[in-house]
Amino acid sequence: MLKVLVIDDSRVVRKMMVESLRAEFSGAAVDEYDPCIQGFPGSEFGWSYYDIVFLDYNLGLAGEDGLTWMRKFQNFADMPPVIMLTDEERVSVIVKAIKAGAKDYVLKRDLKNADLANIIYRALGIEGEEAEASTLNEIPALEVSTAATERTQGHEQSAPVSQRSESAGTRRNGAPQEAIRVHIPGYRIIAPIAQGGMTTIFLAQRVEDDLEIVLKLMFTRDQPDTPLLRYFMQEYALISKLNHPYIIKIFERAFAKDFAYIAMEYLPAGNLVARIRKGLMPDKALQYIRQIAEALGAVHNLSIVHRDLKPSNILFRQNDTVAITDFGVAHFAAGMSGIDETQVLIGSPSYMSPEQCKRRPVDPRSDLYSLGVVMFEMLTGGKPYTGRSIPEIIDAHIRAPVPRLPDELRQYQPLIDGLLAKDPAERFQSAGEFIAGLEWTCQS
Numbered sequence: 001m002l003k004v005l006v007i008d009d010s011r012v013v014r015k016m017m018v019e020s021l022r023a024e025f026s027g028a029a030v031d032e033y034d035p036c037i038q039g040f041p042g043s044e045f046g047w048s049y050y051d052i053v054f055l056d057y058n059l060g061l062a063g064e065d066g067l068t069w070m071r072k073f074q075n076f077a078d079m080p081p082v083i084m085l086t087d088e089e090r091v092s093v094i095v096k097a098i099k100a101g102a103k104d105y106v107l108k109r110d111l112k113n114a115d116l117a118n119i120i121y122r123a124l125g126i127e128g129e130e131a132e133a134s135t136l137n138e139i140p141a142l143e144v145s146t147a148a149t150e151r152t153q154g155h156e157q158s159a160p161v162s163q164r165s166e167s168a169g170t171r172r173n174g175a176p177q178e179a180i181r182v183h184i185p186g187y188r189i190i191a192p193i194a195q196g197g198m199t200t201i202f203l204a205q206r207v208e209d210d211l212e213i214v215l216k217l218m219f220t221r222d223q224p225d226t227p228l229l230r231y232f233m234q235e236y237a238l239i240s241k242l243n244h245p246y247i248i249k250i251f252e253r254a255f256a257k258d259f260a261y262i263a264m265e266y267l268p269a270g271n272l273v274a275r276i277r278k279g280l281m282p283d284k285a286l287q288y289i290r291q292i293a294e295a296l297g298a299v300h301n302l303s304i305v306h307r308d309l310k311p312s313n314i315l316f317r318q319n320d321t322v323a324i325t326d327f328g329v330a331h332f333a334a335g336m337s338g339i340d341e342t343q344v345l346i347g348s349p350s351y352m353s354p355e356q357c358k359r360r361p362v363d364p365r366s367d368l369y370s371l372g373v374v375m376f377e378m379l380t381g382g383k384p385y386t387g388r389s390i391p392e393i394i395d396a397h398i399r400a401p402v403p404r405l406p407d408e409l410r411q412y413q414p415l416i417d418g419l420l421a422k423d424p425a426e427r428f429q430s431a432g433e434f435i436a437g438l439e440w441t442c443q444s
Contacts, residue, residue, distance in 0.1 A: 002028040002120075005053045007069075008085060009036045009060030016111055017054060017085075024117045035059045040069065048078040052120055054106070057086035057097065070100035081123040098389035105391065110359070122390070184261060187215060203266065206251075213251060216262045239264075239327050241302055246295035248315065248325040264325075269318055272311035276377055282409065285378040288314075290438055291322045292371060297431035299324075300364040307362060309370040310351040311377065349393045350383050354422050357394040365424040368434060372419025379409055384420065398422070415441055 002025045006017045014032040021030045033041065035056070047053075057066035066084055073079050084097040084105040094105050103123035106114050182189060188205040193214065202215045239250045249265040272288070280288075292314060299306055306327060313326040353369035355362050376384045384403045385396035402420045405413050415437055421427045428434040 002052075003050045004028060004030045005033055005050045006030060007033040007035055007041075007053065007059075008056035009034060009058075010056070013056070013085065013108060013111070020111065020114070020116055035061060035069075040064075040072070043076050047076055047080055050080045052123060053080055053082045054085050055082050055102070057084055067096055067100050070097065070102055074101050083119060083123050094391040095389060098391060113359075182217065182259070184215065187213070187263070189215070204263075206263070212266045214264050214266045216264060217259045218261075219259045241304075242298055244295055244298045246291045246322050246324060247298065248323045265323070267315040267317055267323055267325075269316035269320075271316065272314040272322070272374070272378070275316075276311055276381060279381060280378050282379060282412075285375070286412075286438065286442065288322055289371070289375050289378065290435060292324065292374070293431045293435050293438070295322070295324045296364070296367050296371065297435070300367070300431060305362055305364055306367050306370075307356070308348060308351075309367055309374065310348050311374060314374070349390045349397075350385070352394070352397060353424075354398045355424060357397045363424070364431070365427050365429065368419055368428055368431065369421075369424075371431075371434070372416055375412075375419065376403065376405070376416055379405060379412065384416075411441060 002021075004017075004021055006014050008014050008017070011032075011034070014034075018030045018032065021028050031050075036059070041047075055066050055069060059065055059069070066086070070082060070084075073082060081103045082101060084094075084102040085108055086094070086097070086105055087108050097105055104119055106116075106119060182202070184204075186207050188207060190203045190205060190212075193201045193203050200217045200219070202217065204213055204215045205211065206213055239248065240253075243249075248267065250262060251265075252263040254261060292309075296306070296309070304327075306324070308326060309324070313324065315323045315325055317323055349357075351370045351373045353362065353366040356366055373384055376382075385393055385400055387393040387396055402417055402422075404410075405416060415434070418426075418428045418437060419434065428437060
């Protein structure tokens with residue numbers, strides 16, 4: 001069960017937070033704290049009980065604000081992650097909050113539409129391009145026995161998985177967790193592959209033909225209808241409409257007793273992250289970029305916007321071709337003119353378009369911006385926009401000029417300019433238009 005503390009001098013804001021968090025997390029325990037009445041909570045407060053703390057920037061106290069408290073919190077060994085609540089939209093204030101130890105921030109005027117689940121996941125380190133481990137009760141932590149890695153014939157193999165029942169604070173103190181077993185008729189579990197912000201992933205064999213596949217699981221015990229589960233089930237609905245050489249294949253989607261699962265193509269050749277780290281020659285980078293663009297074109301033709309294109313979501317087949325995956329946060333575009341205006345900040349900050357960063361409606365041109373970030377990184381080995389915090393990265397996407405390629409790559413600068421333009425109207429307007437520009441550049 002998620003346990004949250006909300007520190008704010010406004011009763012209205014506290015109640016709004018309680019309602020929003022309980023709507024996002026079934027059964028969440030949300031405690032209110034009025035700083036004007038209760039004063040500063042010291043080290044003896046019992047911080048390890050909570051998974052996350054929301055802290056008001058304007059506490060209503062003379063001579064003290066959220067930054068003052070944040071600096072004091074840094075002295076507490078068992079302090080959970082803190083997210084700043086603020087009316088201040090100035091980047092300088094947000095940056096100060098991050099420097100003081102805040103993991104993220106939420107503007108109070110956006111509270112009704114804020115995606116608190118994803119904000120909390122980021123703060124706990126389970127979202128973003130490098131997310132490897134889970135911390136909330138929605139996703140279990142793996143406790144794998146050696147038997148889980150052995151192949152067996154003629155019967156189902158199970159892998160033990162822990163279902164979290166403790167708070168994050170309890171787990172920080174090393175409390176044991178009860179293990180359950182994963183059993184999916186028609187599949188033999190071979191071994192766990194990874195855990196991400198939303199799912200646990202296993203390598204398995206399909207019994208009928210011994211085909212190695214990936215099983216992507218989301219545990220649903222006591223959580224029959226969460227936003228994350230809706231994203232998860234949407235992934236199958238979206239990808240099942242696509243039959244493209246550069247998009248991952250989906251075989252099945254179903255529910256078991258305690259979890260939902262997707263059976264998909266197993267791609268053991270790794271992802272684009274590893275290849276970028278090793279370094280890519282320009283011709284190879286452009287070969288991959290064209291394949292990614294062709295896949296995006298197929299996605300966009302179905303009025304789908306991926307919204308989370310990044311190197312870790314670009315896998316490889318054994319024949320050295322790409323396969324785009326992770327459509328969990330994709331959305332159908334509303335008549336190709338943009339997604340619902342009430343959408344919130346979802347994606348990976350290093351790869352988000354300016355309109356995503358501003359929580360504005362997005363359309364396929366947002367994916368083309370992300371493609372530009374990936375292309376720049378493939379060519380140079382570094383991201384076009386960096387910062388010491390998420391707010392700084394977001395501000396760079398919105399305000400910083402389009403970066404320049406090194407002189408030896410300057411012939412590709414027009415392509416980067418056409419992908420990374422701040423105004424979507426000034427970008428390539430479709431994947432096909434970009435591919436035409438890529439062909440012309442490579443032939444020049």
